[in-house]
Amino acid sequence: xxxxxxxxxxxxxxxxxxxxxxxxxxxxxxxxxxxxxxxxxxxxxxxxxxxxxxxxxxxxxxxxxxxxxxxxxxxxxxxxxxx
Amino acid sequence: xxxxxxxxxxxxxxxxxxxxxxxxxxxxxxxxxxxxxxxxxxxxxxxxxxxxxxxxxxxxxxxxxxxxxxxxxxxxxxxxxxxxxxxxxxxxxxxxxxxxxxxxxxxxxxxxxxxxxxxxxxxxxxxxxxxxxxxxxxxxxxxxxxxxxxxxxxxxxxxxxxxxxxxxxxxxxxxxxxxxxxxxxxxxxxxxxxxxxxxxxxxxxxxxxxxxxxxxxxxxxxxxxxxxxxxxxxxxxxxxxxxxxxxxxxxxxxxxxxxxxxxxxxxxxxxxxxxxxxxxxxxxxxxxx
Numbered sequence: 001x002x003x004x005x006x007x008x009x010x011x012x013x014x015x016x017x018x019x020x021x022x023x024x025x026x027x028x029x030x031x032x033x034x035x036x037x038x039x040x041x042x043x044x045x046x047x048x049x050x051x052x053x054x055x056x057x058x059x060x061x062x063x064x065x066x067x068x069x070x071x072x073x074x075x076x077x078x079x080x081x082x083x
Numbered sequence: 084x085x086x087x088x089x090x091x092x093x094x095x096x097x098x099x100x101x102x103x104x105x106x107x108x109x110x111x112x113x114x115x116x117x118x119x120x121x122x123x124x125x126x127x128x129x130x131x132x133x134x135x136x137x138x139x140x141x142x143x144x145x146x147x148x149x150x151x152x153x154x155x156x157x158x159x160x161x162x163x164x165x166x167x168x169x170x171x172x173x174x175x176x177x178x179x180x181x182x183x184x185x186x187x188x189x190x191x192x193x194x195x196x197x198x199x200x201x202x203x204x205x206x207x208x209x210x211x212x213x214x215x216x217x218x219x220x221x222x223x224x225x226x227x228x229x230x231x232x233x234x235x236x237x238x239x240x241x242x243x244x245x246x247x248x249x250x251x252x253x254x255x256x257x258x259x260x261x262x263x264x265x266x267x268x269x270x271x272x273x274x275x276x277x278x279x280x281x282x283x284x285x286x287x288x289x290x291x292x293x294x295x296x297x298x299x300x301x302x303x304x305x306x307x308x309x310x311x312x313x314x315x316x317x318x319x320x321x322x323x324x325x326x327x328x329x330x331x332x333x334x335x336x337x338x339x340x341x342x343x344x345x346x347x348x349x350x351x352x353x354x355x356x357x358x359x360x361x362x363x364x365x366x367x368x369x370x371x372x
Contacts, residue, residue: 054198057308065191068168075171 008073015070022063029056089133090324094125099328102141103148103335106302107295107343109274109355111221114214117268118366121211129209129268132312133321139309140325141332146303148336149295156243156296160186178247182296185250189259189297196263197305204266215366217269222360224270225352228278246289254283259297269363273298277352287347295340 028037034048043052090098101119105112113129116138120127127134150157163179164187173180208217240248250258258279265272273294280290312318313325 054308058195058198061191061194065187068187071168072171072173 012070012073015066015073019063019066019070022059022066026056026060026063029053029059089131090127090137090321092324092327094120094127095137095324095328096331098127098137099141099144099331100335102138102328103145103332103337104339105271106142106145106332107149107273107298107336107339109221109225109271109277109352110359111214111218111265111269111271111274113265113267114218114221114269114271114363117209117214118211118218121370122366130206132317135309136313136317137321137325137328139306139313140329142302143306143310144329144333145336146299146306148333149299149340150303152337152340153296153299157299159243160296178241178244181247182243185247185252185255185293186296186300188252189255189262190300192256192260193262193297193301194304196260197266197301200263201266201305205268208267208269212367212370214268215363215370217267217363218359219269219363219367221270221274222356222358222363224264225274225278225356225359228281229352229356232281233284242289242292246285246293249284249289250280250293251283254279258283258293262297262301271359272301274352274355274359281352287351288344291343291347295344 025041028041029043029052032051034043034045034050034052037044037052043055098116098119101115102112105115117129159179160183163177163181164183166177167173167180167184173184175181208214258276261275261279262272264270264275273291276294276297277287277290280293281287285293313322318325
């Protein structure tokens, strides 16, 4: 088991990476039609020119939440920001 | 145009007036907008594109009214959010910042559930019979929240200070997620949020205030997301009716929020629970028979 400080740092880095990834995913959803999405993306559909705007918004919201979480974890009063 | 034949100006005004009231009263606006046209024999269906476009305008009007009504509160809350981001921490004494983040935490699950399930649930439960059944269950939910509610602490703090101290992050997420119930026509978003607020220890007044603050970004974002439909070809022939409905909705929403903020200073959800149960049951029997 990791010591608390390292675990804390690990969570922050994880939130940062996941947040950035989710925002990239959001941009991909907004930019590409369903046909051009990578096949492992939910909503990929061959021959469809539909843009999954809602998928993009959901990914962006979650990504932003992860980044905000990481931002607060690096702040001076960590205990007040956790649920 | 076809839409103009399907929804007249008088119908638009009646539906707008109804929307403004039922969006904020804990009695399900979606349920009423399914049930009432059916009771009156109007050829309006919940999943028709022109009706969805019409609803965008009435929802946007309701969100704008809420934003104006709580304008000063939103300015304080946004400043609090800014302070906490700048300091990278939430000062326990900064109730505006805490309330702001509680609203963010409550809005995210509601938004994601709404984005994921809105289309599916609206299609699955669009019939007047199912809306009537769920309206009955909404009454049961409100009554249940009253029965199970935790006794709210009596303090001399200001409303937002009390809310910020009482609601936990987890509680806010649960109250926010509960709003997703309203994706099913018959369940009330404000009812679910107020009921959730009572369960996490808020008073009726604070639960109503928290529910209305939570409602503003959700209703506004949902309406803004679909606004291009109203402004695009889907809005052809329905924009005039939508404007009439939106003005009617704004009028009743304003009086509704003023009334409810005073009502919940001394009263409970029980009258709405009784109304939903009785009206839902009566409509269910009527539609089934």
